[in-house]
Amino acid sequence: MNLFSDIRALVIDCLTAMTAEGQLPEGLDFSNVAVEPPRDALHGDMATNAAMVLAKPAKSKPRDIADALAARLIADERVASADVAGPGFLNMRLAANVWPLIVKTALTDDTYGRSVMGEGIKVNVEYVSANPTGPMHVGHTRGAVFGDALASLLDYAGYDVTREYYINDAGAQVDVLARSAFERYREANGLEPVIAEGLYPGDYLIPVGEALKEKYGDSLIDQPESEWLADIREFATAAMMDMIRDDLALLGVKMDVFSSEKALYGTGQIENAIERLQAQGLIYEGVLEPPKGKVPEDWEPREQTLFKSTEYGDDVDRPVKKSDGAWTYFAPDVAYHYDKVDRGFDQLIDIFGADHGGYVKRMKAAVSALSNNKVPLDIKLIQLVKLFKNGEPFKMSKRAGTFVTLRDVVEQAGADVTRFHMLTRKNDAPLDFDFDKVLEQSKDNPVFYVQYASARVHSVLRKAAEQGIDVSDAALQAADLTKAASDAEIAVVKKLAEWPRLVEIAAKGHEPHRISFYLYELASELHGLWNKGNDDMSLRFIQEGDVATSQSKIALIKAVAVVISHGLGILGVKPATEMR
Incomplete structure (x- = not known):
């Protein structure tokens, strides 16, 4: 049951009837007709913009359309009144017998709030994708939580979702990892490690060094780098990915697919993707203009192989092959996304860090070209997280060497608190994570x-x-739900009625933070009703000597708990049954 969707369908039926009877012209587009909560709850239960959006194409006055529509709406037993406000907004009040149905549905239908909006559309959500060079840091934490909640939200809304992690294991950073691990291997063999500038200094590589000693003994100590680099790179990368999987498990994040950048090389996949673009006339040899602003001292014009990304909305064309014949960093990313298109996904979503803003247009251009504009790519940028404790910025992790790790955060705050709080802001807004505030028991702490x-x-x-x-x-399912019908109780039911609509809005916008906002509002309604019961005994959930009324009131708040459980499930948080 989606009450807002049901009433919108009623509005569309009425408009269709008006068209059939000549009150509206043929061919009007009803897609922008909306039914939503009014801006002021005193105006009614729902409002529609139908008259406002149809007036111009219908060549009619908004109020004339609204008056005619209102007359039809009130003929439906669910609509108690329909009043025209201002130039043509239509406010509706629903009949009293509608609200018990919301509570009953929430209690009896496990799918209440779920949507078929997605229609099984295949969506790939790629998130985290941290370089396999060390533990996940707090920035990865926010991206992991956002991506995982978004994937769950889309699944809840009827999409066929695949969660994917792209392992960046082909760049220079994994060579640095191998050299850093080799120093820990030397340390495990009783030698002083030389952690030169540019190497990874974290203690997390000590166990890797010890594992390397167990495998190789001291046989690599005096060998040149060319003899051990490839083997240690593979060994250390695998160890880092095991660590990352463990970190993700702390948050309750489990990926469906791990894709390797390294696996794209030497397999023809990069070549195939570039050839695909070339066949469309989108690859050429050329020289880029110097960067705008201050030109770097070492910049010189060089002929490169370029992708005409400007034909798909980018600011400049992008190199896919350097002048020396090596692929650019962009080329394997093009091939990776081509692989996702080739796997049959209908939509792609990438979750990137804030520092990847410059990558958005070129990646969207590539996917548009590779899919003939059939597969949309939405890129969500995750802004930074600032950590505080005792009013001061939280210090870096000694184990990581240079940053606060995901494990640091989860061990201090807990997975549930971490996940919920990471979703209390929109992804593109900075977020403060104060360990004291996220654990305090107050109304100001949305998690609590x-x-x-x-x-x-x-x-x-x-x-x-x-x-x-x-x-x-x-x-409770059989209770007489009409016994919980005070204004305060109906206000709670009205908030419950918004749940299915909220899910669809959040899913359409790829905005899981809306779920946490809604849960806070629903909790506020519940707490408000509880507090009113302190002064008005008729609002208390347990009515002494009146089992039927008690069951009705308890059924209402049980419905609240059910919806909270559904919402927290999307966020990946376990609902509390008691506070400790």
């Missing part, structure tokens, strides 16, 4: 506030059961 609402419901269920009230699923 939502979990407290869930725990409060469960405490009522336990107390009612102790008093002999049947609060089983069957009993």
Whole structure:
């Protein structure tokens, strides 16, 4: 049940009837007709912009359309009144018998809030994709949480989702990793490690060095780099990926696919992707203009193999092959995305760090060209996280050497708190993570506030059961829900009614933070009702000597707990049944 969708369908039916009877001209586009909560709750339960968006193409006054539409809407038993406001907005109040259906549906239908909007469309969500050179840091944490929640949200909305990690294991950074691991290997053999500038200094490579000693003994000590670099690179990369998988597991993140950049080389995949672009006349030999602004001292014009990305909205054409014949960093990324297109995905989503902003246009251009504009690519940039503790910036991790790790954050705050808080801001907004504030028990802490609402419901269920009230699923589903019909209680039901609509809005916009915002608002309604019960005994969930009314009120708050559980499930957070 999606009440907003159902009432919108009613509005469209009425508009269709008006067209058939000549009140509206043929051929009007109803796609922009919306039904949503009014800006002011005092104006009604729902509002539609139908008259406003149709007036110009219909060559009619908005108010005339609104008046005619209102007359038809009130003929439906679900609509108690339909009033025209201002130039033509239409506010509706729903009949009292609508609201119990929301509670009943939430209690009886496990799919309440789920959508078929996605229609099984295949979506690839690529996220994290951290270089395999060390532990995941706090920036990766936010990207991992955002990507995982977005994937869950899309799945909830009916998409066929694949979670994917792209291993950047072919660049110079993995050679640096190998050299750094070799120094720890020397250390394991009793020699002083030489952690030169540019190497990775973190202690996390000590176990790798010890594992290398166990495998090779001291046989590599006096060997030239050319003899050991490739083997140690492969060994250390595998060890780092094991560490990354462990870090992801701490957050409850599990990938469906791990794709390797290195695997693209020597297999013809890069060549195939570039040939695909070449066949479209999009590859040429040319010289790029110098960068705008201050030109680097070492810049010189060189002929390179270029992709005409400007034909697909980019600012400049992009090199795919250097003047020396080597592929640029961009070339394997083009091939990787071509592979995703070739695998049959209908939509692609990449989660990038904030420092990848300059990569957005070129990557979108490549996917548009490779898919003949059939596969959209949405790139979400994750802004930085600032860590605080005791009012001060949180210090770096000694183990990592240069940064705060994902493990540091999760071990101090917990996975559930970390995940929820990382979704309390939109992805492109900076986020402060204060270890004291995310753990405090107050309304200002959204993690606590939502979990407290869930725990409060469960405490009522336990107390009612102790008093002999049947609060089983069957009993609450069969309760007379009309006994919880005060204005305060209906306000809670109205917020429950928004859940399916909110899911679709969040999924369309690729905005999982909307789920956490909604859960906070729903929790606020629950807490507000609880507090009103302190002054008005008729609002208390357990009514002494009145089992039927108690069950009705408890059914309402149980529905709140159910929706909170669904929402937290999307965020990857376990709902609380008690607070400790």
